Amino acid sequence: MAPQPDQSPAPAVNGTTAEEHPPIGPPSGLSVIRTQYSSEQSLRQMLKNIGYDEAREDTLRLKGVQLIDTVRQSLQLPVRTFDTAAIYYHKFRMRFPSHEYAYEDVALASLFVACKAEDTIKKSKEILCAAHNLRQPHDHKTPDDKVFEPQTRVIIGLERYILETIGFDFRVQYPQKLLIKMVRKMFPREDASQQEEGKQFLRVAYDMAIDIYKTFAPIKQTSFTLVLAILELTSLLLDTDAEKMRAFKEAASWHSEKAAVFETLLDLLDLYTQFPKSTKIGLRFELKKLMDVKIEINNLMTREKYQRYQGWCDRCAPDPHDTRSLTPSSITSPATNPSLSGTTSVKRKATSTEGTMRFVFDADEARKEKALVDRYFIDEYEEHEIEVEEPIKEPEPRHNSRNTHPPHRGMQGDHGWPGYHRSSRHGLHNDRHRSRRGHGY
Known part of the structure; x- marks a missing residue:
């Protein structure tokens, strides 16, 4: 006779058996x-x-x-x-x-x-x-x-x-590694005559890859966009042969967009024309050369109908007058520069939510979780109209106070007159018709 299968329940896991499922609740x-x-x-x-x-x-x-x-x-x-x-x-x-x-x-x-x-x-x-x-x-x-x-x-x-x-x-993103690969593609090692030109090109482009982090471009664009903008600007400043840049003209083939490349180019040129002493490249070229390149790029963007910033919405743009602080402080002020005293203080912004903050990297999983949580935190109401008949009360009959009710206290002898406030300020109580001094009849 074959042995009977074990019908005992599965061992408990975390306090619950296999047949039992833990209650589903909202994640904290x-x-x-x-x-x-x-x-x-x-x-x-x-x-x-x-x-x-x-x-x-x-x-x-x-x-x-x-x-x-x-x-x-x-x-x-x-x-x-x-x-x-x-x-x-x-x-x-x-x-x-x-x-x-x-x-x-x-x-x-x-x-x-x-x-x-x-x-x-x-x-x-x-x-x-x-x-x-x-x-x-x-x-x-x-x-x-x-x-x-x-x-x-x-x-x-x-x-x-x-x-x-x-x-x-x-x-x-790390554009330096990709930049070296693209420069090698522009100046092959097999051609010995181009090695010196390639080294000079790489020196300028590599320093430009450091300067680009002094702008907000790295948090706006991808690595391919950054590298394409660096190659384009370096070739314009060094007057490199246009044939070498032909392979990088089509931004779509390098996982980028032409409008994003133009925006990054102008970000770099704004940095070099406004703050040349704070960069590695700004002082290597004359200001006139930088301005000529900037004008050329602006004209090209105008012909091709590109905006200065990609995806800019004029209706959503903030007021430029509100982007500055109303009470700017001095940089050397001890109250605004705690580094002078060796201390610092960062105020934590108050939030209206409670609980632990969790950071999610999968957007689909976050949407599923939000749908699950909404079942417990969103209050749903249903409106119902109910007709109810209310009985109308009969109006109570008015009674004549002269016939039915006794005269109000303090109204004896003055039927129909309103009550009079008696005051003992002037002595007598029954002095309603007495004349005051200086005000006689």
Whole structure:
């Protein structure tokens, strides 16, 4: 006789058997979906919300990225760590007003987080020590110095805000690697006569790939768009043969759009014409050359009917007069630059939601979860009309107070007159018809 199968229930898993399913309930917390790129219009709206002062903030943006680059070179970190730190720095500054923190602290904290993200581990004291030695070379210190203890706590505190700002989305584009491949395609190694020209072209293009992180282009465009714009601008500045750029003229074949390439080109040219001393390329070429290239690109965009910014909506555009702070503060003010005292403070924005914030990267899963949660939190009402007959009350008959009711107290002898307020102020009580002094009949 064959053995009977075991009919015993399955072992319990987490307190429930296999036949029983745990109750389905709403997941706790608030789900947030982070996007890797933003448009120029959305960036301006974010800057408007924090009271962006254009003249002041541009200077702080350039100084912060320059500090990240110099410290990165001092610590001999790869360029991809610089790319990641610069993007973290831009995203943090678009969320918090600059008067709530010191830009130096945020720049070093962004580099600290980028070292962890790119697996180029550096301690916070090492980063602070390198920045101190660059700023004060006559006062050389070591990372073990106790003077860096307060600043270390500041950097670690800012790390949390940076992670929350980027939404734990560590995706960052690295255009330098793609740039080298495209330059090799333009100047093949087999042709020895073009090697020197290719090296000169790469020197300018590679430095331009560093300067582009001093703009908001890396958080607006993809790696292919950045590289195509760098190649186009470098060829225009160096007067490179147009035949070498023919393979990169069609932006669609390189996963990009021509309008996005033009926008990135003008972002770079605005940087070189307005802040040439804060860049690596701005001082290598004359201002007239840069302006001629800018005019040429603007004319080309006008002929091909491209806008300055891709996907710009005039009806949704913010008022340009509101993008500046109403009360701009001085950069050297101790109240607005906590780095002078070695401290910083970032105010956490109050939110109306409660619970743990969770960051979701799959949009479809987030929509399914939202549909599931709405079943428990959305109140649905149904309207019903019910006809109800109400009996009409008969009006009560009026009674004559002269016949039915006794006279009101205080109205004796004055039937039909309203009640009179008696007062003992003038002595007698029954003095209604008595004349006052000076007011006789």
